[in-house]
Amino acid sequence: MMNIKEIYALYEKHPVVTTDSRDCPEDSIFVALKGTSFNGNRFALQALEAGCSYAIVDEMNDGLREGAAALAARRGYAPLIVVDDALQTLKDLAREHRRRFAGPVVGITGTNGKTTTKELIRAVLSAQYRVMATEGNYNNDVGVPKTLFRLNDDYDIGVVEMGASHPGDIKTLVETAEPTCGLITNVGRAHLQGFGSFEGVCRTKGELYDYLLAHDCPLFVNRDNEHLMAMLKERDALSPSPDIYYYGQGDSDDILIKGEVVRCDPFLTFRWREQDSDAGWTSEWMEVKTQLIGAYNIDNMLAAITVGYVNGVPFEDISKALEGYRPTNNRSQLTTTEHNRLVVDAYNANPSSMKAAIDNFKLMMAPRKMVILGQMGELGDVSEEEHRRVVDMLQEAAFDEVWLVGEAFQRVPSPFRTFADTTAVKEALRSERPEGMTILIKGSNSNRLYELTELL
Numbered sequence: 001m002m003n004i005k006e007i008y009a010l011y012e013k014h015p016v017v018t019t020d021s022r023d024c025p026e027d028s029i030f031v032a033l034k035g036t037s038f039n040g041n042r043f044a045l046q047a048l049e050a051g052c053s054y055a056i057v058d059e060m061n062d063g064l065r066e067g068a069a070a071l072a073a074r075r076g077y078a079p080l081i082v083v084d085d086a087l088q089t090l091k092d093l094a095r096e097h098r099r100r101f102a103g104p105v106v107g108i109t110g111t112n113g114k115t116t117t118k119e120l121i122r123a124v125l126s127a128q129y130r131v132m133a134t135e136g137n138y139n140n141d142v143g144v145p146k147t148l149f150r151l152n153d154d155y156d157i158g159v160v161e162m163g164a165s166h167p168g169d170i171k172t173l174v175e176t177a178e179p180t181c182g183l184i185t186n187v188g189r190a191h192l193q194g195f196g197s198f199e200g201v202c203r204t205k206g207e208l209y210d211y212l213l214a215h216d217c218p219l220f221v222n223r224d225n226e227h228l229m230a231m232l233k234e235r236d237a238l239s240p241s242p243d244i245y246y247y248g249q250g251d252s253d254d255i256l257i258k259g260e261v262v263r264c265d266p267f268l269t270f271r272w273r274e275q276d277s278d279a280g281w282t283s284e285w286m287e288v289k290t291q292l293i294g295a296y297n298i299d300n301m302l303a304a305i306t307v308g309y310v311n312g313v314p315f316e317d318i319s320k321a322l323e324g325y326r327p328t329n330n331r332s333q334l335t336t337t338e339h340n341r342l343v344v345d346a347y348n349a350n351p352s353s354m355k356a357a358i359d360n361f362k363l364m365m366a367p368r369k370m371v372i373l374g375q376m377g378e379l380g381d382v383s384e385e386e387h388r389r390v391v392d393m394l395q396e397a398a399f400d401e402v403w404l405v406g407e408a409f410q411r412v413p414s415p416f417r418t419f420a421d422t423t424a425v426k427e428a429l430r431s432e433r434p435e436g437m438t439i440l441i442k443g444s445n446s447n448r449l450y451e452l453t454e455l456l
Contacts, residue, residue, distance in 0.1 A: 002081055007056070007089065008096045010081075014053045017093070017149055019142060024050035031090045032057045033142065044080070045071075054079050058086040087141065091176045094145030098178060101151040105158040106307060107177055109170055109208050110185030111201065112353045113300045114139075116292070116327065117185050118161045120304035123325045127308070127317035129156040139163035144173050157311070162208070165378065170207040181310075182208050183220040183303055186352070187227045206231045213237055220306045222299055223248035223255050245310055247302040257306045261295045262287060266334060266343070266364050270298050272305055274315075288319050293332040293343055294360040340456050341366070341438045346449040349376050349442060351386045355393065357442045362397050366438035369399045372425065372452065374443020375406025387412045401434070405447060422448045429455040 011017070016028035021043035024030060030047035032040030032055060044055040045067040057064070057080060068080040083089045098105070108118050115137075122133040132155040134147045139161040151158050162173040174182075187205050212219050213235055221228055223246040232238050247257040259272040268290045275282040290301065301322055308318045327333050335342040343364075345357055354376065361369065371394065379386050391414045394402050402416040405425055410418045419425045429452065439456060443449040 001083065004089070004092045004096055007081060007093055010054060011093060011097070015149075017090070017146070018047070018052070019090070019146075021047040021050065024052045026051040027053045029053065030055040032059075032086050033090070034058075034086070040086070044068075048079050052079075054081055056081045056083055056086050056089055058083050058089075090145050091141065091172070094148040095176050095178065098148045098151055098176075101155075101158065103156050103158065104180045104311070105151075105160060105177060107160055107162060107174060107179030107182030107208055107212075108185070109162045109164065109173075109182075109205055111187050111205070111350065112348070112356070113185040113297075114161055114163070115347075116297065116332070117183070117300040117303050118159055119327075120300055120322065120325060121159050121307050123321040124304045124308035124313055124318050125157055125159070125311060127321045128313045129311070130154060131157050131159060133159040134161040137163075141169070141172060141176075144177055148177060164204050167204050168207070170204050171210070174208055174211040179208075179212065179217065181218040181220070181307075182212055183222075183307070184208055184228055184231075185300065185303065186222070186225055187231075202227060202231060206235070209235060209237070216243060218243045218245060218310065220245050220247065220303060220310070222246075222303065223252050224250050224299075245306050247306040249298065249302075257302055257309060258282075259298055259302045259305075261298055264293075264295050264360070264363060266293055266366075268292050268295060268297050268301075270301060272302065272319075274309065283315070286315060286319050288322050290322060291326050293334055293345075294356065295363070296356045296360060297332065335453060337453070337456060339433060339435050340370075342453055342456055343438065343440045344450065344453060345440070345442045346374070346447070347445050349374060349444045349447070351376065351379075351389065354390050354442065357440060358390075358393050358397060361399075361440045364438065368437045370401040370403070370434055370437045370439040371399050372403045372439060372441050372443075372449060373405065373409070374422070374447030374449045375404075375408035377444060377446065383408055384412060391416070400437070403428075405443065405449065422451055425449075425452060426455060 014027045014029050016025050018024055018028050019031050019033050024047045030052040032044050041057045041059040044057050048055050048071055072078045108114050118133055122131050125131045132150050138147050140163055147160055160177045162170055164170045184205050187202050209231055221244055246255045248255050249259055258275050259270050262269040262271055271285045271287045273283045273285050305318055333344045335344060387408045391412055404416050404418045441449050
């Protein structure tokens with residue numbers, strides 16, 4: 001059986017990895033992954049015939065053995081690499097490749113805001129460096145390795161987003177990505193079915209801190225976030241350290257980058273400055289007019305500023321990069337149609353992000369407000385409680401109109417109009433489309449609420 005260095009030697013000659021037998025570039029390496037409803041080992045021969053030079057498999061049968069032998073006879077070498085665990089080999093191979101990269105690697109995780117923060121950090125660092133960052137939702141145990149394979153000499157810095165839905169997920173990802181610095185955006189009540197409890201969420205997200213502290217790597221920490229500060233306290237990491245850089249809106253003496261919300265009308269405008277209380281000085285305030293909806297985005301902005309500042313990006317370039325950032329992929333996007341003004345945040349939804357969205361929408365200046373919310377998933381035994389809490393918040397907010405989408409909302413007592421799914425909402429909109437309203441559309445990508453924009 002080949003070891004990882006021997007497999008990597010083959011990768012250097014064939015530096016494209018695929019896990020999809022329908023997408024097999026010439027001279028690539030196919031890794032046969034398994035899931036609850038698929039088994040890539042069954043398609044290894046197909047991948048080799050389609051163009052792959054090698055296939056990494058962790059299951060063998062007579063058909064695969066005979067087919068591989070026939071291919072070996074034609075090619076003059078054995079194209080099948082048999083391992084104990086193909087997914088683990090993918091991770092090990094990606095880590096081996098990542099270790100060839102000499103530049104910094106920023107690791108990011110968190111319940112909410114990690115993708116937006118990743119994009120803001122990419123924008124800020126790109127003012128001075130060549131940056132490789134996670135694309136799309138490639139933040140899991142398959143996506144992170146694929147991201148790491150993109151690291152090469154064309155880049156100066158890597159920014160790697162890491163997601164989690166079960167205990168131990170972040171530990172696995174950081175041991176693959178080996179970040180040299182990093183941050184947790186926040187911790188909230190998401191994926192509770194997988195984590196078991198909010199405490200389980202904290203423990204798993206905190207695995208990034210565990211790795212960084214164990215390897216004497218810098219941390220960027222939101223000083224205002226009580227959960228993050230508690231996680232540092234548990235790790236006895238609250239004492240002054242040159243490797244912990246705090247940011248926030250508070251007045252703590254140890255904050256490096258301080259920010260304040262100026263207004264949200266509806267885009268966030270904020271100001272920031274560097275401060276050093278020990279030296280007795282602060283920089284001048286710098287005002288930034290963003291294209292993001294929501295005062296809560298100031299934390300994501302301050303995180304990006306702090307990472308950029310520590311990496312030597314000039315103040316003016318930082319502010320310019322933040323002003324130039326435009327959200328995509330249905331995240332905090334403002335759209336004006338012929339009929340209404342839409343605030344679209346239809347990529348992710350959990351109790352903490354729902355509260356933030358509702359609170360921010362309450363503050364927006366608009367004469368007529370409507371809310372369309374999709375149900376929250378993966379909440380396990382607390383699903384009914386959390387959906388009832390959202391209904392309570394909406395009743396208190398007293399918006400002009402509220403539509404709730406999904407069976408989880410239908411199971412909760414509510415004075416609002418409910419729909420089984422997005423298809424049902426579409427049917428309603430075709431006959432009774434709102435006019436002249438500002439509408440918050442908030443839900444997970446799986447709710448498909450983004451499909452409603454063309455009807456509004």
